[in-house]
Amino acid sequence: RYMAIVHPFQPRLSAPSTKAVIAGIWLVALALASPQCFYSTITVDQGATKCVVAWPNDNGGKMLLLYHLVVFVLIYFLPLLVMFMAYSVIGLTLWKRAVPRQQAHGANLRHLQAKKKFVKAMVLVVLTFAICWLPYHLYFILGSFQKDIYYHKFIQQVYLALFWLAMSSTMYNPIIYCCLNHRFRSGFRLAFRCCPWVTPTEEDRLELTHTASLSRRVNRCHTKETLFMTADMTHSEATNGQVGSPQDGEPAVP
Template identity: 85%
Template sequence: MGACALLGDANISSGLESNATDVTAFSMPGWQLALWATAYLALVLVAVTGNATVIWIILAHQRMRTVTNYFIVNLALADLCMATFNATFNFVYASHNIWYFGRVFCYFQNLFPITVTFVSIYSMTAIAADRYMAIVHPFQPRLSAPSTKAVIAGIWLVALALAFPQCFYSTITVDQGATKCVVAWPEDSRDKSLLQYHLVVIALIYLLPLLVMFIAYSIIGLTLWRRAVPRHQVHGANLRHLQAKKKFVKTMVLVVVTFAICWLPYHLYFILGNFREDIYCHKFIQQVYLALFWLAMSSTMYNPIIYCSLNHRFRSGFRLAFRCCPWVTPTEEDKLELTPTPSLSMRVKRCHTKEILLMAGDVAPSEVPRGKAGGPQEGKPAEL
């Protein structure tokens, strides 16, 4: 970067920067530093608590262990790691512009942030693909448990490969007595290599997956909202099944849109910095950077809030997880929500039988036809 770069390369949150700087420290009033520290601490606490609870809800309850929810566990794990390692340590680095954490952690911080960012967004992409197959092509084979684990492992391996160049060129330097964690690209093609790598990373961990998800959810939305339920089933299980799918799609679209909004200003900041290095010469850029970095990192804490707000099973899970709090009172219904139930076909059959009884009125139970499930199943129910 340029000779007066302040924060152009101080961050290592997504590997889009090289951490080289010519200013040894930033002068920030104590009250200002305390405000930023409070904001980042609140972010980390909410993100870690929320995502850890999501992981517990899914893994500790058999009913929640579905293909889609395993990808949600992967997403929650990536967000938890992002908040724990990147938001915390990078805030300290950006606040003082001095690297306190040693050479090994310098390598780690230039490898791990790109990795977990990639895992986060491609877990969302995998969820979109799974929902696309379940809703648009309901009779096609679905992912099995081993296949789901293989996809998750593949996401992590590709993410590590993408982040490896940043880690490979990481090193520790001392600039005017201050220790720096630097990504030292080869001098002969440094500017060109840096720009190309930044653009490739942004394309792979932001633009491409968002485009894929936009197309997938657009097709899913058109398919669901055009799907009609037969009039005689308008109050039956098939209608509830369709409504559950719609609510799940709305939930995941909100998750994706939140991620896109949180990260867009951050990516634009570094793209601009590659073309206009003089923006890092302004004193106010430290505050701009800390604000944009907080916004990007805040994407890690919104998903649990969205799940809890829009999904009754996760809401029940959160009540059970925080039942020790005096203001939280779980009910028996909350426990039943996470308790394994009979198969979908049995539930549909029972619901259909109840509907016939209600319509027949005085028909004896023995006269009710058995074994009619009220129409063909349209794939699996929404799994969130």
Template identity: 85%
Template sequence: MGACAEVTDTNTSSSLESNTTGITAFSMPGWQLALWATAYLALVLVAVIGNATVIWIILAHQRMRTVTNYFIVNLALADLFMATFNVAFNFVYASHNIWYFGRAFCHFLNLFPIMSIFVSIYSMTAIAADRYMAIVHPFQPRLSGIGTKAVIAGIWLVALALAFPQCFYSAITVDRGATKCLVDWPEDSGGKKLLLYHLVLIVLIYLLPLVVMFVAYSVIGFTLWRRGVPGHQAHGANLRHLQAKKFVKTMVLVVVTFAICWLPYHLYFILGHFQKDIYYCKFIQQVYLAIFWLAMSSTMYNPIIYCCLNHRFRSGFRLAFRCCPWVTPIEEDKMELTHTPSISMRVNRCHTKEILFMVGDVAPSEAVNGQAGGPPDGVSIEL
């Protein structure tokens, strides 16, 4: 799942594949390279700044430290690492088809992207499972702070184990004078092991979690839209019911965006296994750069979605960028992230707890406390 290392041009002499000149059959005109570099640079900047801001908003404000938001931090961290350690290096490799970064980084670049993708999509799956329990089964025990950290650590460990084979078999080779970073599976002349590994990856880091999230959010949506809060009931319960619906819409948009961005990338590698001739076509470089940009762009959309659809994150972004002349924070922004509900509000939550259970919005622990072991911060159905 690494860079497009197999792209070569059989009609080009070995002199053009010289590693010393940096010129290959796939070297682009300067203007074309500049356009692609600008597109990738914009992607990296938006992804790094956006995800770093999301992490700051949650970790720097006690009210935002809920179970759901810890999984969002994990998702943002994976996207941040992907944008920082994978995008630029893979772009340089794909734009020249020469590996400049040494043996150690070759192993790393074949390890870390798979880890990041796994962590991203299973963080989304954990959020879906957490919301499923909170809304569909509000009386069941919920994850504690320690349990949440254990799940996050488990996600990273499984991701490491899944990515390790590709890292282990990474190798530096020289093809017609050009250095390449490849995955060299032993006794795999027909590429069957590599194909099987990629198919297993696609199932585990794409198809399976998407199916799980589709089922979970379908049940959640049916529960929320089927059960309404009677008009004469407490206003707070009705507000939280609406917030739960908005949260589901936000996370569904996050999941759908991820699925769309990564689908062409997975299809590209499956097609390449059955039609290896496509790697000898000059146009495949442009196709790969476009597909790879789309896949990597999944790292930058989530902060934009949070900012557009969630008022607390919108307040956090205004506070984070208040030094910019075009950003004007309002007084309510700081209160959104730091304000602790008054005693009267807590009593009101306890009074309306039975109504919240009726509509299936929150678990007992969330009606009063927004996080395990933390101060009251509102209902954690909201990001």
């Protein structure tokens, strides 16, 4: 979203770059999960079989606390910071864009309303991520300080509730977009048109057709711009090769 709105004409990631980014994400995820894989062990406590992580030479639970703090920073704090900064720049970019003068009468109000809805959606998405994931991380960080909480009667139910709350964070994003964006509503109606209670209208089809057409026009403009830049660079290199500085031992051209 950041690149599409703030830098719409910059080249997108190439296929090798995209694969490298995906591979990097998987490597970080595997590195974060590997300690639990290596140090997990099965124990029997009061007739109950449990899988626990036994850290080697963990004096006072420092290794456990350090691990949970690293996980907290890498998969909660940094993503939250990146989302906040990216959405802030997106919001400022959209807010500065003015409506063309030939459409400035009735379009100004619609443009302002669309901006407000977009800002609301961004704020809700960031808050949803923060609220859903914070209790999950606090559960493990607090457990690193005071392991007695893991022996409370209903701690398993508490953990499952926090786990499901964290995993459900992305589930709310489509609901937020559907409530605040008419294009998403049109897309949902067309996607679920097989349901008997969902009836897409012609306006929904036109809305999505217009969006797809606009996206193709932007891509064509970017392709033309890239071709023009390549042709200009090729012409410049050819010109420099013909009228460049003289080589050693050659007379200068007057």
